[in-house]
Amino acid sequence: MASSEKEGAGVSAQNRGSWSAFLKSIASFSGDLSSLTAPPFILSSTSLTEFSSYWAEHPSIFVAPALEQDPKKRALLVLKWFLSTLKQQYASRSEKFGNEKKPLNPFLGELFIGKWEDEAGVTELVSEQVSHHPPVTAYNISNQKHGVSLQGYNAQKASFSRTIYVKQIGHAVYSIPAFGETYLITLPNLHIEGLIFGAPFIELNDKTYITSNSGYTAKVDYSGKGWLSGKKNSFVATLYPTGKEKEILYTISGQWTKSFDITEGSGKKTGLLETFDADKSKTTPLQVAPLEMQDPLESRRAWSKVAAGIAAGNMDLTGEEKTKIEVSQREMRTKEKEEGRTWERRYFSLATQDKVLEQLGPVIGLLPEPEKTGGIWRFDEAKARALQKA
Numbered sequence: 001m002a003s004s005e006k007e008g009a010g011v012s013a014q015n016r017g018s019w020s021a022f023l024k025s026i027a028s029f030s031g032d033l034s035s036l037t038a039p040p041f042i043l044s045s046t047s048l049t050e051f052s053s054y055w056a057e058h059p060s061i062f063v064a065p066a067l068e069q070d071p072k073k074r075a076l077l078v079l080k081w082f083l084s085t086l087k088q089q090y091a092s093r094s095e096k097f098g099n100e101k102k103p104l105n106p107f108l109g110e111l112f113i114g115k116w117e118d119e120a121g122v123t124e125l126v127s128e129q130v131s132h133h134p135p136v137t138a139y140n141i142s143n144q145k146h147g148v149s150l151q152g153y154n155a156q157k158a159s160f161s162r163t164i165y166v167k168q169i170g171h172a173v174y175s176i177p178a179f180g181e182t183y184l185i186t187l188p189n190l191h192i193e194g195l196i197f198g199a200p201f202i203e204l205n206d207k208t209y210i211t212s213n214s215g216y217t218a219k220v221d222y223s224g225k226g227w228l229s230g231k232k233n234s235f236v237a238t239l240y241p242t243g244k245e246k247e248i249l250y251t252i253s254g255q256w257t258k259s260f261d262i263t264e265g266s267g268k269k270t271g272l273l274e275t276f277d278a279d280k281s282k283t284t285p286l287q288v289a290p291l292e293m294q295d296p297l298e299s300r301r302a303w304s305k306v307a308a309g310i311a312a313g314n315m316d317l318t319g320e321e322k323t324k325i326e327v328s329q330r331e332m333r334t335k336e337k338e339e340g341r342t343w344e345r346r347y348f349s350l351a352t353q354d355k356v357l358e359q360l361g362p363v364i365g366l367l368p369e370p371e372k373t374g375g376i377w378r379f380d381e382a383k384a385r386a387l388q389k390a
C-alpha cells in the first residue's frame with residue numbers, strides 16, 4: 001500500500017480538510033463515477049481492468065465443477081466458487097476494512113493479461129476496456145485442462161445519498177462445454193461504508209442470481225450487519241430447481257469475508273456438508289509479464305508513470321502523466337472519426353443477439369441493457385486465435 005495512512009485509521013490531520021470537502025462534493029454529485037474527483041490520498045494506482053482477475057484467484061475452486069458428475073452438485077460448486085470470489089472482489093483491497101480507494105479509470109483498449117499456474121493447470125485471463133463512455137470492462141478467463149471458462153463485462157452506475165451507491169450493470173457467463181452447461185451470473189449492487197470516518201469499505205446490497213441451462217438456480221441474499229447474525233458481509237444463498245424456489249436443495253450462509261456453511265436442504269444445520277473459510281483459503285498469485293515485455297496498451301505499463309506519481313505522493317507529476325494519456329486518447333478518437341472508423345477491440349466483439357441472455361436472462365429478471373454498456377460484449381475466439389498465431 002503506497003499510502004501514508006494507517007489501515008483503517010481514518011483521515012490524518014493534514015488530510016482532514018480535503019476529505020470533508022470531498023464529502024460535501026459527494027452530496028451534490030451526479031453522474032459517472034469516473035468523473036468523481038477524490039483527494040490524492042484516496043487514489044489507487046490500480047486500474048479497474050485489473051479487477052477482472054478477482055474471479056479466479058482460487059483456480060482449483062474455479063475448475064472444480066468440471067470434475068463433478070452430478071449436475072445438482074455441479075450447480076452447488078459453481079455457487080461455492082462464486083461466493084469464494086466475493087472476498088477478493090470486494091474486500092481484498094481493504095483487508096482490515098476502511099482502506100478502499102478510487103481505482104484508475106481505464107482508457108479505451110486498455111488490456112490486463114495474466115495467468116495462474118498451480119495444481120489446477122494454467123488458467124488464463126484477458127481483460128479489456130471495451131468502452132470509455134460509459135466505462136465498460138470485459139474479460140475472459142479459461143482453463144483448457146479442465147475445459148472451463150468464464151466471460152463477462154461490467155459497468156457501474158452510481159447514485160449518491162448519504163454515501164455512494166453503486167449499481168452494477170452487466171453479467172458473467174460460466175461454461176463447461178463437456179456437460180453442455182452454461183451459467184448466467186448477475187452482479188451485486190454495493191455501497192460504500194465508513195466514508196465519514198475516512199475509512200471506506202464495501203458492503204453488498206440486494207440479491208444476485210446464478211441460473212443454468214441444466215435447470216438449477218441459486219439466489220444470494222446480501223445483508224450487511226445481517227438480520228440473522230448481526231454481522232457485516234452476511235448472506236444467505238439457496239439453490240433450487242429453476243422455478244421452484246421453495247424446494248431448497250442446498251443452503252449456504254455466513255459471511256463472505258470470513259467463513260460460510262454449506263448445508264443440505266433449507267439449512268437447519270443438520271446436513272452440514274462443508275465450512276468454507278474465506279480467511280484461510282489461499283489464493284494463487286496472478287503472473288503478469290514484466291513491464292518491458294508488455295504491450296504498450298497493457299495496464300501496468302501504460303499507467304506506470306501515473307502509478308509512480310501516486311506512490312511518490314507527487315500530485316503534479318500524477319496529473320501531468322494522466323493528462324498525457326487523456327490527450328493521446330482524445331487525439332486517437334479524433335483521428336478515427338476523421339477516417340470514419342472505430343477503435344478495434346482486441347479480444348471482444350459486439351453481439352447483436354445472445355442465446356444465453358435470451359434463454360436464461362428472463363428466469364432471473366436480467367435484462368440486457370445495451371444502451372448502458374455500449375452493447376453486449378462477447379469474447380471473440382477468432383480474434384484471440386489470430387492473435388496467438390501472430
Ligand SMILES: CC(C)CCC[C@@H](C)[C@H]1CC[C@H]2[C@@H]3CC=C4C[C@@H](O)CC[C@]4(C)[C@H]3CC[C@]12C
Nearest residue numbers: 033038042051089090100101102103156166200
Ligand atoms: C472509495 C471512494 C472514496 C471512491 C469511490 C471509488 C469507487 C469508484 C470504487 C470503490 C469500489 C469499486 C468497486 C470494487 C469492486 C468491483 C468488482 C469488480 O468485479 C468490478 C468493479 C467494482 C464494482 C468496483 C467499481 C469501482 C468502485 C465502486
